[in-house]
Amino acid sequence: MIDKAMTAGPIPTSRGRFRDYVAIARLDHMTKHVFILPGMILAYVLLHPVVQAGPFRIFLGLLSAVAIASANYVINEWLDREFDAYHPLKSARTAVHRSLSAPIIYAEYMLLVIAGLALAMNLGIVFAWTAIAFVLSGLVYNVMPVRTKDRVYLDVLSESINNPIRLMLGWSMIAPHTVPPVSLLLTYWMGGAFLMAAKRLAEYRDITARGGAELLPRYRRSFGRYTAENLAVSCLLYAILSAFFLAVFLIKYRQEYIFALPLIAVLFASYFWLAMLPDSVAARPERLFRSRRLMLASFVVVGSLTVLTFVDMPFLNSLSEPSFLRVGL
Incomplete structure (x- = not known):
């Protein structure tokens, strides 16, 4: 059942400490x-660039991405603190329980953004503009009057636009x-949209099963128009679109990868299966590694893509040409 304390809104808070500002x-x-990692790997596989991404450059890039992502998390938790109080899990977040200082929060946000962008400026124009897009995505998602969430x-x-942004960061x-x-x-x-949906x-499913359906729009307004049915249908749509664009990419750039498509389909199905389970780890992506089935499917996909990276199959070129069987002539 849903905790009755959540039905009354934010719970009493205590004064925030330094570690609370780090936690958010x-x-x-x-x-x-x-x-980010597939972007790095695919850039090398497809372009075979002269090695210019030494360990220090990669370290700076990852540090920049972490700083900007943390800035987005800071503003997210601060602006969502009153809404998170209605969620059975997010009600335990630091900003809900602690009385944090707004000036310190915004100073922390700006410090992380400046640090992330300063590092990004040293990594080329593509990385820099992608880092700026990363910052803007957090603002558009969290801040009024747009607040797309x-x-x-x-x-x-x-929210899922951060996936191609991370790909771009790794690639650049x-x-x-x-x-x-x-x-x-x-x-x-579209793959990220599938994961988010x-x-x-x-x-x-979890919150309504616990009798908290009326709390969902208080936690997130978009839930006022969501149902289990339209969410499931949107998952199907995003998965199909992701598979379509993936097929286009594979046929154009590395046809050998096409043999990994059935395994990728199994990976999508495994994740959707997780989302349908009670108390699903799909609601807490940071804990997905606890699902042995999903981890096994992920390793199989990564392994197959690794093998197909080094195995050339020239006969696929002829198979991609139009051909027709003639019968009765």
């Missing part, structure tokens, strides 16, 4: 930056003067 930066969420469907699409660490193919960016975007579905 959510450094424990750095695992999400794993989405309150708008149905747009909340998922605007290796190939600073180019940008990834649009088909790859769209694949990442599945997360919403898991939250919706």
Whole structure:
């Protein structure tokens, strides 16, 4: 059942301490930056650039990404503190329980943004502009009057835009003067939208199962128009779109990867299966590593892509040409 304390809004708070301001930066969420890694790998595989991304450059790039992501988390937790009080898990967040200082919060946000952008300026124009887009995505998602997180469907699409942004950051660490193919960016975007919609579905199912359906719009306004059905359908739509753009990318840039598509489909299905479970870890992406089935599917996909990176199959070129079987002649 839903805790009765959540039905009354924010709970009494105590004075914030230094460690509370560190906590809202959510450094424990750095695992999400794993989405940067494919950008680095694909840039090297597809472009074979002259090695110019030494360890120090990559370190600076990752540090910049972490700083900007933490800035986005700071502003997110601060502006959401009154809404998070209605969520069974997020009601335990620091900003809900502690009385934090607004000037210190905004100073922390600005310090992290300045640090992230300062590092980004040393890594080339593509990385710099991508870092700026990363900052703007956090503002658009969290800050009024836009605050896309309150708008149905747009909340998922605007949150998942961080996936192609992270891909761009990784790519530009290796190939600073180019940008990834649009088909790859769209694949990442729609794949991220699938993950976010599945997360919403898991939250919706868990909270309504505990009798807290009336609290959902108080936690996030977009839930006022979501149902389990339209969330499930949106997951299907985003998965299909991601697969479509992925197929376009594979056929154009590395046809051998096409053999990994069935395994990627299994990975998507595994994640959707998780979202349908009670008390799903899909609602808490930072804990996904606890699902052995999902981790196994992920390792199989990564392994297959690794093998297909080094195995050339020239016969695929002829298979991609139009051909027709003639019968009865």
